[in-house]
Amino acid sequence: MNVFDIIGPVMIGPSSSHTAGAARIGKTAALLLGAPVAKADILFHGSFAKTYKGHGTDKAIVGGILKLDPWDPGIRTSLETAKEQGISVTIRTGTIENAHPNTALVTLTSDQGSTISVQGASVGGGNIVINKVNDMEVYFTGQNTTLIVMHQDIPGIIAHVTNLVAVGNANICNFRLNRQEKRGLAIMTIEMDSDFDQSLVSQIQTIPHVYNTILLKL
Amino acid sequence: MQLKYNSVEELVAAASSSNKKISEIVLEQQAEDMETSKETVYSTMENSFEVMRQSVLNGMDETLRSSSGLSGGAAAKLKKAVDEGKNHYGHLLGNAISMALAVTEYNSCMGQIVAAPTAGSCGVIPSALISVLEEFDLPKHDIIMSLFTASAIGMVIAKCASIAGAEGGCQAEVGSASAMAAAALTEIFGGTPQMVSDSCAIALKNTMGLVCDPVAGLVEVPCIKRNAMGVANAFTASELACAGITSAIPADEVILAMKQVGDLMSTALKETSEGGLAATPTGCRLRKQIFGTDSASS
Numbered sequence: 287m288n289v290f291d292i293i294g295p296v297m298i299g300p301s302s303s304h305t306a307g308a309a310r311i312g313k314t315a316a317l318l319l320g321a322p323v324a325k326a327d328i329l330f331h332g333s334f335a336k337t338y339k340g341h342g343t344d345k346a347i348v349g350g351i352l353k354l355d356p357w358d359p360g361i362r363t364s365l366e367t368a369k370e371q372g373i374s375v376t377i378r379t380g381t382i383e384n385a386h387p388n389t390a391l392v393t394l395t396s397d398q399g400s401t402i403s404v405q406g407a408s409v410g411g412g413n414i415v416i417n418k419v420n421d422m423e424v425y426f427t428g429q430n431t432t433l434i435v436m437h438q439d440i441p442g443i444i445a446h447v448t449n450l451v452a453v454g455n456a457n458i459c460n461f462r463l464n465r466q467e468k469r470g471l472a473i474m475t476i477e478m479d480s481d482f483d484q485s486l487v488s489q490i491q492t493i494p495h496v497y498n499t500i501l502l503k504l
Numbered sequence: 505m506q507l508k509y510n511s512v513e514e515l516v517a518a519a520s521s522s523n524k525k526i527s528e529i530v531l532e533q534q535a536e537d538m539e540t541s542k543e544t545v546y547s548t549m550e551n552s553f554e555v556m557r558q559s560v561l562n563g564m565d566e567t568l569r570s571s572s573g574l575s576g577g578a579a580a581k582l583k584k585a586v587d588e589g590k591n592h593y594g595h596l597l598g599n600a601i602s603m604a605l606a607v608t609e610y611n612s613c614m615g616q617i618v619a620a621p622t623a624g625s626c627g628v629i630p631s632a633l634i635s636v637l638e639e640f641d642l643p644k645h646d647i648i649m650s651l652f653t654a655s656a657i658g659m660v661i662a663k664c665a666s667i668a669g670a671e672g673g674c675q676a677e678v679g680s681a682s683a684m685a686a687a688a689l690t691e692i693f694g695g696t697p698q699m700v701s702d703s704c705a706i707a708l709k710n711t712m713g714l715v716c717d718p719v720a721g722l723v724e725v726p727c728i729k730r731n732a733m734g735v736a737n738a739f740t741a742s743e744l745a746c747a748g749i750t751s752a753i754p755a756d757e758v759i760l761a762m763k764q765v766g767d768l769m770s771t772a773l774k775e776t777s778e779g780g781l782a783a784t785p786t787g788c789r790l791r792k793q794i795f796g797t798d799s800a801s802s
Binding site: 287288289290291292293294295296297298299300301302305306333336337339340341342345357359361362410411412480 | 509530534537538539545548549551552555570571572610611612613614615616617618619620621622623624626629651652654655656658659662663667668670671684720721722723724794795
């Protein structure tokens with residue numbers, strides 16, 4: 287925690303959990319998709335489902351999907367912007383089992399037809415936890431600089447990636463690996479104490495069997 | 505001395521022993537922690553302050569209305585009375601209260617604000633600082649620096665208790681914001697670190713037990729007017745402390761008491777809209793009018 291967690295964030299109101307947090311969940315999903323969004327399906331659960339209109343949660347999450355930050359006034363008109371860009375947006379409400387009261391499940395389809403589903407919870411003060419990616423249990427908050435590497439589960443990839451983290455002189459404070467099945471899709475989340483060089487992210491992206499690499503700073 | 509933000513006493517001791525203001529040691533330590541320069545940290549805070557100033561201006565628009573229809577236009581009404589000299593409790597207080605309304609109304613209308621410490625309590629600190637800046641023509645530097653003192657108090661409260669209405673009720677949001685604002689004001693007006701601590705304690709004591717009961721689960725009723733109360737509370741606490749009036753209960757014990765009260769508080773009174781004003785006949789009617797449902801929001 288630092289002073290800007292207390293005096294901050296700069297955000298579009300009215301609610302850090304229902305507006306700022308929602309924008310961050312949307313943005314994380316768009317970054318994980320890693321391609322222009324053609325279609326967005328959003329499922330709101332709990333308090334999100336019941337009060338999203340009064341809090342502008344729909345505008346915030348779509349703003350996030352347009353890669354707007356929680357402080358961007360463009361959030362107010364995000365639904366119109368998405369329409370102009372030809373992005374089809376569906377907003378639904380329902381129940382997600384065992385989920386935090388402020389949870390959204392965002393399913394995005396790219397213009398190339400690839401899809402990703404991201405389930406995130408807004409846990410207060412604009413902070414979020416991403417719990418699931420493509421139905422796979424994950425856990426990251428984006429509070430630290432976080433490197434997320436989606437790759438095929440085969441030997442040597444972790445060593446290859448962490449070697450490049452060492453080259454960047456970044457100290458790892460948390461490391462987690464989740465996988466769908468042996469040899470299937472795996473997601474590495476590496477949280478670091480300091481910033482990380484974008485050129486190294488590009489290098490990681492060139493490692494064989496790495497599908498997508500993103501550097502998350504929320 | 506490495507600050508851990510585990511107590512207000514620690515901040516007072518660190519500042520007193522080095523003969524510095526709390527804000528100065530906090531700025532130095534934050535720069536170290538973030539592995540960046542003091543200038544960078546200061547200018548980031550300055551940017552936040554400018555967003556606060558803009559939110560005061562934008563919130564004074566008399567045509568502002570939230571999408572629920574519950575709020576908007578109150579700040580402009582009070583400002584008009586203040587500008588015409590028709591308010592009753594002096595220019596500074598009237599101006600400060602109207603600014604608190606402005607920022608929180610702008611927030612409810614999806615305006616850009618600084619959470620301080622939360623969006624629901626975003627009006628207290630800007631209104632306290634900007635109103636005195638204008639009233640006394642103070643150096644902007646002092647105001648920006650005082651935000652580091654306010655943040656340090658906020659960090660201690662967040663660590664030892666809570667700044668979330670869902671965990672601690674409104675005492676944790678508007679209460680914390682007014683304690684932070686009181687601390688900032690006390691430092692601005694030359695109070696000692698101990699006086700800063702006393703003003704924080706007094707402000708928190710005054711809001712002890714305040715529940716979070718938002719109508720329809722929205723950050724509007726009663727949040728907007730509670731922010732106006734928050735700045736008046738900050739003025740009261742700082743005025744007392746600067747006159748050398750101490751708090752019988754030390755700040756750290758007040759913070760822990762606030763946590764205990766929050767823990768004892770029914771969840772119906774912690775941002776669930778199941779109790780308090782949200783559960784009044786009018787509160788329920790407004791919920792139905794806005795969302796077409798009788799059930800609680802979370």
